[in-house]
Amino acid sequence: MQKRERFRRFIEYFTQHYPDPKTELNFGNPFELLVAVILSAQCTDKRINQISPALFARFPEPESLAAASVDEVFSYIRSVSYPNNKAKHLVGMANILLSKFGGEIPATVDELQTLPGVGRKTAHVILSVVYNEPTMAVDTHVFRVSHRIGLAPLTATTPLAVEKALMAHIPKQYVPKAHHWLILHGRYVCLARSPKCEICALREFCKYYEKLLVVSQ
DNA sequence: ATCCCGAGGG
DNA sequence: CCCTCTGGAT
Incomplete structure (x- = not known):
C-alpha cells in the first residue's frame, strides 16, 4: 500500500x-499541564492523575512551587518514576518560569526547552495543547x-x-x-x-x- | 522481565 | 552515541 x-x-x-x-492527563490550567507532562515521563497517565490533585492543591502556581523544598515536592511525587530527578526539575522549572518568563508558560520550543525537565517532546505537548499549534x-x-x-x-x-x-x-x-x-x-x-x-x-x-x-x- | 505520553549528562 | 534516573503495573 x-x-x-x-x-x-x-x-x-x-x-x-x-x-x-485529547490528553488523558487531568489539569486545570497551562501550569498544571506543564507539571503533569514533566511528571509523565516513563510513567502512566493514570498514576500521574492519582497524585496530581494533592500536588496541584499544595502548589497551585509557580510561586509556591519555586519556594518549595525539593524534599517536600518529592513527598508528593514519590510514587511516580524518577521522583528525585522530577522533584528537582519541578522546583527548577518554577524558578526559571518566574525569573525568565514572568510566571507565564513560554510559547516556543526553544524557550520551553530552557526549563528543567522539559525536552522536545514535553515542549511540543505544551505548544499543541496550550497554544493550539500543529506540532x-x-x-x-x-x-x-x-x-x-x-x-x-x-x-x-x-x-x-x-x-x-x-x-x-x-x-x-x-x-x-x-x-x-x-x-x-x-x-x-x-x-x-x-x-x-x-x-x-x-x-x-x-x-x-x-x-x-x-x-x- | 518489560513497559509507561523522557530528560539530562557523559 | 551511550548511560542513569527508578516506582508501579503486567
Missing part, C-alpha cells in the same frame, strides 16, 4: 472512532505505532526523524488529533509487548502484523 494511502486510511479510521481525541510530540507510543503501521520509515530511528516523517504527510489540521490518535491506539490496542492485532482495524496495512517488523524502540 502506498504511503499516501496509509495516511489517508489512518486519518479516516480515527476520525470516525475518536472524533475529539507533533513523539513519545514512546507515537514512535512505536508510527513504525508498525508504516507512517514512519524504519530508517527513522530517532524521535526527531519520526516527527519529520509524520509532519511531512499529515495535513496540518489533523496533526494535533493524530498525536493523540497514535497515543490512544498505542495505549489500548497497539501495545508494546502484546499488541491486540485481533481487534485492530489497521492490521491489513500493518508491517508489524505482517511480521515484517520486529523492532520496537
